[in-house]
Amino acid sequence: LDPASIAGETQANTLCPVSNKAVNPAITVVYEGRTWAFAEEACKTQWEKARAESLYQQLGGKAAIDAAVEAFYVKVLADERVKHFFDDVSMEKQRRKQKEFLSAALGGPLPWTGKDMRKAHAGMEIKEEHFNAIAENLVATLKDLKISDEMIGKVIAVVATTKDDVLNRPKKAE
Ligand code: HEM
Structure with missing residues (x-):
């Protein structure tokens, strides 16, 4: 691009x-x-x-996504199942990157220019239970923000498209 x-x-x-x-x-x-x-x-x-038509705008655009990502990482860092993954991570950088990634994935105007999700999570030994815990924290965050269950379902469907890459599973045949 x-x-x-x-x-x-x-x-x-x-x-x-x-x-x-x-x-x-x-x-x-x-x-x-x-x-x-x-x-x-x-x-x-x-x-x-x-x-x-984008989920990005329907959720409230930049301000809403930024606020959601801030609240999401508060939950993640309090979650014993996954917080250790972020021990040596700059959370300021992580929040910024996640805002950018999710914004792009949900149809925001700016492209994602960071790492692809497979490279970004390579070597971390992330298992399905970890992925599910992260997704659960995102659902809880969106519920706190009074996002409808229908919209939450759509957001999680987008996030789920990253699952094979985040878990470093073989790519599905296309
Ligand atoms: C649920 C879908 C997920 C998405 C959309 C996602 C998104 C991202 C993004 C955008 C980055 C930054 C990539 C870059 O540097 O350009 C990142 C890094 C990272 N992710 Fe995820 N992630 C997901 C799941 C997970 C899970 C399940 C874990 C562990 C439980 C995890 C742990 C990490 C860690 C530790 C980093 C930081 C790497 C570093 O800077 O050293 N992620 N993720």
């Missing part, structure tokens, strides 16, 4: 995030403080529709 297709904090993107063509600077939308520019009106329409 070309960085020129990502709106910056202070300047708009120069390549269209939908068509990858040069943008028309007159066709823009401001989303969470960043100005996104598009090549065509149709690109803008498509992008806005994708945002509107």
